[in-house]
Amino acid sequence: xxxxxxxxxxxxxxxxxxxxxxxxxxxxxxxxxxxxxxxxxxxxxxxxxxxxxxxxxxxxxxxxxxxxxxxxxxxxxxxxxxxxxxxxxxxxxxxxxxxxxxxxxxxxxxxxxxxxxxxxxxxxxxxxxxxxxxxxxxxxxxxxxxxxxxxxxxxxxxxxxxxxxxxxxxxxxxxxxxxxxxxxxxxxxxxxxx
Numbered sequence: 001x002x003x004x005x006x007x008x009x010x011x012x013x014x015x016x017x018x019x020x021x022x023x024x025x026x027x028x029x030x031x032x033x034x035x036x037x038x039x040x041x042x043x044x045x046x047x048x049x050x051x052x053x054x055x056x057x058x059x060x061x062x063x064x065x066x067x068x069x070x071x072x073x074x075x076x077x078x079x080x081x082x083x084x085x086x087x088x089x090x091x092x093x094x095x096x097x098x099x100x101x102x103x104x105x106x107x108x109x110x111x112x113x114x115x116x117x118x119x120x121x122x123x124x125x126x127x128x129x130x131x132x133x134x135x136x137x138x139x140x141x142x143x144x145x146x147x148x149x150x151x152x153x154x155x156x157x158x159x160x161x162x163x164x165x166x167x168x169x170x171x172x173x174x175x176x177x178x179x180x181x182x183x184x185x186x187x188x189x190x191x192x193x194x
Contacts, residue, residue: 022172026179029140033183036136037190040129051124056110060192063106067181070099074148074174081167086159089170093152096177100145107138130191137187140180147173 009015044050077092114120114127121128151166151173158166 016168018168018172019175022175026175029179033133033136033186036129036133037186040133040190043125043129047125051126053114053119053124053126053130055130055192056113057192059106059110060188063103064184064188066099066103066106067184070096070103071178071181073099074177078167078170078174081159081163081170084163086156089159090152090156093148093170097145097148097152100141100148103141104138104145107134133187133191137180137183140183144173144177144180148177 010017010020013020073092073095077089077096080086080088080092111131119127121131151170155169156166158169
């Protein structure tokens with residue numbers, strides 16, 4: 001049985017299909033990151049001594065501010081679609097992509113520093129977990145940037161033919177982006193502050 005795309009909310013669920021799909025996908029992502037966080041907690045609790053690494057809290061704080069700001073610009077991009085202001089949509093989504101790139105550049109410099117001084121995943125359990133969690137998160141940021149870049153560029157032509165459907169797609173992309181930001185909000189204190 002084929003499930004058709006609908007612009008309006010389905011009477012059975014109260015939401016459109018793509019939104020239901022992204023919530024199911026995000027539930028699986030919560031399980032993935034939840035398992036990794038649980039592994040970290042169990043390893044840390046069970047270790048007689050914890051080999052904590054030296055992380056740059058200042059850079060991580062800047063990255064936290066960058067991602068929180070990118071969530072705001074993502075909401076503004078979606079709100080601009082709702083108010084039918086395509087120019088503001090392009091501005092805010094462009095800022096979201098730029099902020100995502102800023103996050104990745106900062107993370108690149110942080111990783112480069114660690115590799116330069118020999119803090120690699122095989123050094124100890126902490127760095128193995130650190131690179132696994134932040135690397136996986138970085139891949140998710142990159143994926144969100146790719147999707148947002150598509151909607152900013154070639155995918156934006158849907159705005160002229162199907163503005164409501166396009167707005168729904170931006171909402172779904174925004175839900176994913178907010179999830180990525182939320183994961184970082186948990187990663188930051190867990191790895192950098194505790």
